[in-house]
Amino acid sequence: MKLGVITNGISRDLEHALKAMAKAELKYAEFQFLWDKEVGDQTPEEIQKIKTLVAQYQVEISCVSRHNFAGLPVMEIEPEDAIYQEHIAGLQRCIHIAQALGTNLVRIMSCRKEMIIFGANGAEEWVASTGAWDKLLKLMEAPVKLAEEEGVTLVVETGNSAMITSGVLAKKLIDDLGSKHLKILWDIPNTMYCTEVPYPDAYAEIKDYIGHIHLKDCQVDISRATVRFCRLGEGDVAPYLEGIANALLRDNYQGGISLESVYRPDNGTFEDGFWECLPEFKRLFE
Secondary structure (H helix, E strand, O other), X not given: OEEEEEHHXXXXXXXXXXXXXXXXXXXXXXXXXXXXXXXXXXXHHXXXXXXXXXXXXXXXXXXXXXXXXXXXXXXXXOOOOHHHHHHHHHHHHHHHHHHHHOOOEEEEOOOEOOOOOOOOOOHHHHOOOXXXXXXXXXXXXXXXXXXXXXXXXXXXXXXXXXXXXOHHHHHHHHHHHOOOOEEEEEEHHHHHOOOOOHHHXXXXXXXXXXXXXXXXXXXXXXXXXXXXXXXXXXXOOHHHHHHHHHHHHHOOOOOEEEEOOOOOOOOOOHHHHHHHHHHHHHHHHO
């Protein structure tokens, strides 16, 4: 499988991160923050520098992952609003960077979370954000159309603070929009914060929709609104990892898996966390 890492989880200094990747024998880099900028904000000269380093360290780019459409209040904005158009412009820049770096995968987020989207037997009137789903579909039409025109694939991340919190909601979004240019970026621990069981339950429904995977581990206390990151294989995701790894191999998964290096040991750095998580990551998926 295409194993890699989100580079800024090691360091925002790209060359430093690529050196660590070479030492770790990981080939697929996912870009989110590079030096002092989010991906998509680079000048032509900086893009050329990135291309030079990518060639020098012989890595491939798995995904360009700007926070496109993150945090937008789905019920309060319209496609013609300036803030929405800023996100469309950012997505366009990410698509151009992806094309320049030889990947066709670009991440999008799905606006700000509405806690309850659907309801019945009175709940649709009292507690659900009725209309939020249809509004999300409207807001996602332009990004999907852009992807179709540019010949790239968008991957919508299952996010903690997003409209799409689970794999099954991501599948519904893709089905409702009806585009082959939209797939799931399955951030497995994120889905567990909305109590989705990642394997076998969610996987059985979404396996044909997965375009990219983020992997980390954590301990979740939903009642206290708390997440604690931990070494891979020592958190709430641990019981599902072997099953997921075996299923991906069995089903000939062709996408990338990025180690999301967000665990920082006590008195350590995020790079220390990367090295602590790496052995289990490679044991499971190599």
